Amino acid sequence: MSASSDRRGRATIEDVAAAAAVSVATVSRSLRGLPNVAKSTRDRVTDAATSLNYRPHPSASRLASGQTRIIEIAVPVLNSWYFSEVLAGAEAVLSECGYSLSISAVASPEEREKFIRDAVAADGADGLIMVDLPLDELEASVLAESRMRVVTAGVESGRFESVVVDNVEIGRKAVRHLFERGHRRIGILSGQSDDPLHFTVPGDRVVGYAEQLTSFGIEVDPALSCVGNFSVDGGKESMLTLLRLEDRPTAVFAISDEMAFGAMAAVRENQLSVPHDVAIIGVDGHDLSEVMGLTTIDQHVEDHGVMAARRLVEILEGAAESPLHLEIETTLVVRSST
Amino acid sequence: MSASSDRRGRATIEDVAAAAAVSVATVSRSLRGLPNVAKSTRDRVTDAATSLNYRPHPSASRLASGQTRIIEIAVPVLNSWYFSEVLAGAEAVLSECGYSLSISAVASPEEREKFIRDAVAADGADGLIMVDLPLDELEASVLAESRMRVVTAGVESGRFESVVVDNVEIGRKAVRHLFERGHRRIGILSGQSDDPLHFTVPGDRVVGYAEQLTSFGIEVDPALSCVGNFSVDGGKESMLTLLRLEDRPTAVFAISDEMAFGAMAAVRENQLSVPHDVAIIGVDGHDLSEVMGLTTIDQHVEDHGVMAARRLVEILEGAAESPLHLEIETTLVVRSST
DNA sequence: CTACTTCATGTAAGCGCTTGCATATCCCGG
DNA sequence: CCGGGATATGCAAGCGCTTACATGAAGTAG
The missing domain is CATH 3.40.50.2300 (Response regulator)
Structure with missing residues (x-):
């Protein structure tokens, strides 16, 4: 209505200052809750700001304050x-x-x-x-x-x-669980562990897996270790590889739930059953793990x-x-x- | 090294201007590819900017230009x-x-x-x-x-x-597919259709479902319609409800893949088989639909x-x-x- | 050689805020 | 009744850019 709304839509701090009959400094202080503003003034400013639907311009206040x-x-x-x-x-x-x-x-x-x-x-x-x-x-x-x-x-x-x-501990936990369930031949579906500067998670989980196996007196069999790429498909492919082994694992630790899902699909596709023929444990606590009946190590993502x-x-x-x-x-x- | 790097880390347009021995205006023009800058000048400016690792301060240029x-x-x-x-x-x-x-x-x-x-x-x-x-x-x-x-x-x-x-068409497509597969008693797992201003997708898919059934001369049975909440659990619950019916559906259209996953789980939990006892079709093209063997209407999300x-x-x-x-x-x- | 264009560059006024400092007001004790 | 310390407010200088406008340097035509 008044002359203030010249600049299409946006009210500026000056408009508020004018409406509240104070300086822009006072508006700034009032609105940001700084001390040394009279209650009555602050109320007047707040009202003016509200009725003008004023919001400080982000770029302006960022520039001035140095905080974004x-x-x-x-x-x-x-x-x-x-x-x-x-x-x-x-x-x-x-x-x-x-x-x-x-x-x-x-x-x-x-x-x-x-x-x-x-x-x-x-x-x-x-x-x-x-x-x-x-x-x-x-x-x-x-x-x-x-x-x-x-x-x-x-x-x-x-x-x-x-x-x-603690990704190492996750690896241990998984193996421990499978061991307690009676498994001794335990495979692992891991991620690409090549570049330590790319992604360290898979490596640590593999370490935990190996550590725990060793401490149970089980030798780590490289044939039981398959590298997927953290995807459902990767898990499936890797699992298919493991299933083709003469002496295939009775249990598999997939380092992510999505790989585990792929693995479960692979097992079923081979007319085998989970967990009867192959037990599977994942990591994540994926939304779908419950419905899929997947044992998992929930990391509360x-x-x-x-x-x-x-x-x-x-x-x-x-x-x-x-x-x-x-x-x-x-x-x-x-x-x-x- | 030189006096320019006073302001902890950041180089400003002035630093660049000084380094290239031009005005800030010229720096601005050069760096943003505006016309009317001599090639030689532009090169000099670009070099200076590069060596100072200069980037325009976002808030400043946003404030000045009005574009963010x-x-x-x-x-x-x-x-x-x-x-x-x-x-x-x-x-x-x-x-x-x-x-x-x-x-x-x-x-x-x-x-x-x-x-x-x-x-x-x-x-x-x-x-x-x-x-x-x-x-x-x-x-x-x-x-x-x-x-x-x-x-x-x-x-x-x-x-x-x-x-x-076209969500209506999705509904039709799903029913058409199930119909062609010989199904006549087709249920639907939809989302909450209450508030049209909250979310219109479920409603449209239901409409398509009903439309197509009708045009096939099949009466829409409200008992076969279950409202989930677009989640795996919702799908599972709804499916369980449908399975409890005397005259249960032979096929179910879940309006999202995640609901379909839940539904598949529910069917299996009842010792029934998909698709033999109940066929299921979803919507989305979810990553997991392939591995789950779920027929779906991929919407290329x-x-x-x-x-x-x-x-x-x-x-x-x-x-x-x-x-x-x-x-x-x-x-x-x-x-x-x- | 002059007048008029073009093109290249510089000058400076903002953009809408925040904030250090100056000023004004009020209250209190002496 | 006055000086001094709080407290409240205003003033104005930036923050680091963009951009309209002014200026200067060349080039071109008559």
Whole structure:
């Protein structure tokens, strides 16, 4: 109505100031809850802001304050059960705390390196959550020197806080469970363990598997170890390979539930039954594991996101930062597949 | 080293200008590829920028230019197969085109309304993709009056471009397929169809189901219709209900693959077999449908995200905007469940 | 050789906020 | 009745860019 709404739609802090008959400084202070504002003034400002449907312009306040209230989150891929759980957990706490979440898919180590350089140089976020993206020395120091606070999830980084699970223990747990069920010939479907800087999770689980077997006095048979690619298909292919063995395993540890699903399908396709002919245990606590009757080691994935986000917010709001590694407990959920 | 790197880490446009011995205006023009810059100058500037590892400060250039190169994407939930596929598709094209992706989970109509008001008032993005979030009249006009360009996915909005599938046709297709397989008593597992402003997809699929049955001269039996909640568990529960019927269906149309998975589990739990006792068809083209042997109507979900993002970018780069509804074809994939 | 174009570059005014500092007001004890 | 410390508010200088406009340097035609 009045002359204030000239600039198509958006009300600025000046409009509010005019409406409340105060200076823009007072509006800024009032709206952000800073001290030394008279109650009556603050009310007047709040009313004016409300009636104008005013929101501070994000870019302007970011530029002026140097804080963006944006959190970047980088994941290897988006369309995967695991990462969308993490994302969901992180989003819930971040939006609750008034942060925006900006996501990027960072598939390869090259992309990762570029992502980090760009992110740091552009300086567009207050914080960064790296999910299952191991950092090399250079990347870590580039990040450490930036204004951004960093929390990693899924992998430890040494220089930043992280939320992790004990993947070695997961491997042990799985073997222990199968051993208790009477299995002695235990196979494993793992992920690609080639590049330690690409993805360390599979390696650790394999280590735990081998460790526990050894401590049970069982020799680790390389023939029983198959490398899939963390996918349903990968699990299926690998399982088919194992089934073709003369002396095939009586139980199989799939290092992810999705691989386990593939494995179950492979077993059934061979007219064999789970768990009678082959017992299968997975890792994740995937939505579908219950309905599939899959025994799994639940790693409470959504909590990874929740914890990482929570910790990052704490750090940003001033909590002491210590390169501590928050460990999420895993729980064995026994179902009909073992 | 030199006096330029005073401001902890970040190089500003002034540093670049100084290094290249030109004005900041020239740096800006050079780096953004604007015309009227001598080749030699542009090279000098580019070199300086590279060696300083300079990136324009996002907030500053956003404030000055009025463009953010941020796209908001709102989905009902993040941890769902469907939405993470959409997200993955959108992210791929947006990052390719140099946009950042900011995500929000918007669960209820109330949150949706708040989300829209905030987004418009804050004016923090150039564009917005609303996935499976129907807009009421007021919301649509609030959005229409904003600076943001909007594309919807999953639902048509009338006022904005959208990418959709023909959900009625999906219902028909499913019934047609089951009919051709000889089934006459066909049940349906649908989602909650109560609130048309909450989610319209289930309703349309039910309509197609009913339509096709009718046109085959089969009366629609309300007893064969069960409302789940788009989840595996929902599908399982609903299926159990149907199985308890005296005259149970010989085939069931689950309006999502995840519900179909639940249904398959329910059937097996009753010592019955799929497809012998009950045939099941789903919708989605879920990653696991192949391994589960589920017949499904693939709706190429990732493409929804790709198309929505692509169209939004086109609009932002100046393409004519027409409230057209880009329709993604669906394809029946027959497997062992029918 | 001059007048008029073009093209290249610089100048400076914002963009809408935040925030350090200055100013004004009020209340209290002496 | 006055000085001084709180408390409340305003002033104005940025934050790091973009961009309209002014200026300068060449080139071109008459």
